Amino acid sequence: MSSVIYLDHAATSWPKPDSVMEAMKTAMEEAGANPGRGSHRMAVNASRVLYQVRHRLASLFAVRNPNDIVLTPNTTAALNLAIKGYLKPGNHVIATMVEHNSVRRPLEYLKRTAGITVDYIAVNEEGDIDLKEVERSFQPNTALVVCSHSSNLLGSILPVAELGEMAVRHGAVLLVDAAQSAGMLHIDVEEMNIGMLAFPGHKGLLGPQGTGGLYVSSHVELEPQLHGGTGGQSEAPEQPDVRPDRYEAGTPNTIGFAGLQAGVEQVMEWTTEHIYRHEWELTQYMMEGLSAVNGLRMLGPKPGRPKTGIVSFVPNNIDPALLAFRLDREYGIAVRAGLHCTPLGHQASGTEITGAVRASVGIWTSRQDIDTLVDAVTKIME
Structure with a gap:
């Protein structure tokens, strides 16, 4: 694998x-x-x-x-x-x-x-x-x-x-x-x-x-x-x-x-209850880690609120598409950048020009995966 x-x-x-x-x-x-x-x-x-x-x-x-x-x-x-x-x-x-x-x-x-x-x-x-x-x-x-x-x-x-x-x-x-x-x-x-x-x-x-x-x-x-x-x-x-x-x-x-x-x-x-709890806890952990990275703006519900396993963010000093590309090529991390087929959603978020990076977790995702993502984003943003 x-x-x-x-x-x-x-x-x-x-x-x-x-x-x-x-x-x-x-x-x-x-x-x-x-x-x-x-x-x-x-x-x-x-x-x-x-x-x-x-x-x-x-x-x-x-x-x-x-x-x-x-x-x-x-x-x-x-x-x-x-x-x-x-x-x-x-x-x-x-x-x-x-x-x-x-x-x-x-x-x-x-x-x-x-x-x-x-x-x-x-x-x-x-x-x-x-x-x-x-x-x-x-x-x-x-x-x-x-x-x-x-x-x-x-x-x-x-x-x-x-x-x-x-x-x-x-x-x-x-x-x-x-x-x-x-x-x-x-x-x-x-x-x-x-x-x-x-x-x-x-x-x-x-x-x-x-x-x-x-x-x-x-x-x-x-x-x-x-x-x-x-x-x-x-x-x-x-x-x-x-x-x-x-x-x-x-x-x-x-x-x-x-x-x-x-x-x-x-x-x-x-059970969906177990899956949701697992993914919610991972997104909270991811949001906490990414909030410490200078120059990132996270989209969507604030920490502690209900949400599915999605964390989207916009870097202020690098194109989101380039950040996603570097995460893949340099660190082996698969995320998605762009408009995510929801231009009205980006319009509502003020990101219709830049797009955003979206990291989304699943049942197999671990905290170690999140730590690796946060560390890689931190290094790329330096």
Whole structure:
């Protein structure tokens, strides 16, 4: 295994548990056929893989009907299906300034092509929103509230349950982008009034890239964004009405979803409460260490406040991209620099020109890793 100090878990968790790799190898050997496209043993085994991962995800997110979980290649595909499949011309949407481009770009596309309108709720320097401003933003035609559960730049955690209650009260649907929270924060879709939940398999759920999903409440109907073979109702010229087939055209990543099932099982064994506490303590330790480095400005929630495992910072005497490059080449430390696909978040932080360095921890990260990062940043900044 590489000796790299990996602090880019907000992009993809690494390394994966041994059980994930073993599950993928077994699936390749025993379930490497098309699920739902045959009655032979391997096809049945492939179908069983998808059935099992759907049930594990339903258990994790407190979803009553596993068939309300649509399996997708990633969170981006899930968000596009949710946004483009639900919104109609003339609808109004409430989003926030910390949304990822996977939310913003579909919304901007629909502004241009379908005449929807969008209000982006401002955040303060710690990533908090004003719920009173959200309340004032509702209009008679507000159909959707979109909320990043946790900012991929600031690590701030938004009040999903409160937004869900507000959306229901106004006759709208809450769509939650759980890219930075699935597997790290407690999520109960009914308790939080979440109408749709988009999530990745390759981050906090510890699965491989090429996996993700979208929970769609039984009360929400979407227009399919992908049309084609589903393995069932082949005589019909239209997509089937039955879930999840309606939204899962084409051959799925069965091998990847076998790995995702193992990743979810590992998360459930450790519990999201344990994972969150571990990552929170590491971010507090990192913030304490970096606060002693002259010339750094840290973004997001102040020490002691709730946040996910992200610490973003801006150096005053070196370009963030160069700092990240030197951390990799000179010290073997993997971080990410740039705008992190959230230009509005950087705009809110005043870093839309410079970008920032983002160090993000995971379940495998140690205090020694953090010490090495702080020491390396200190030396580069001297």
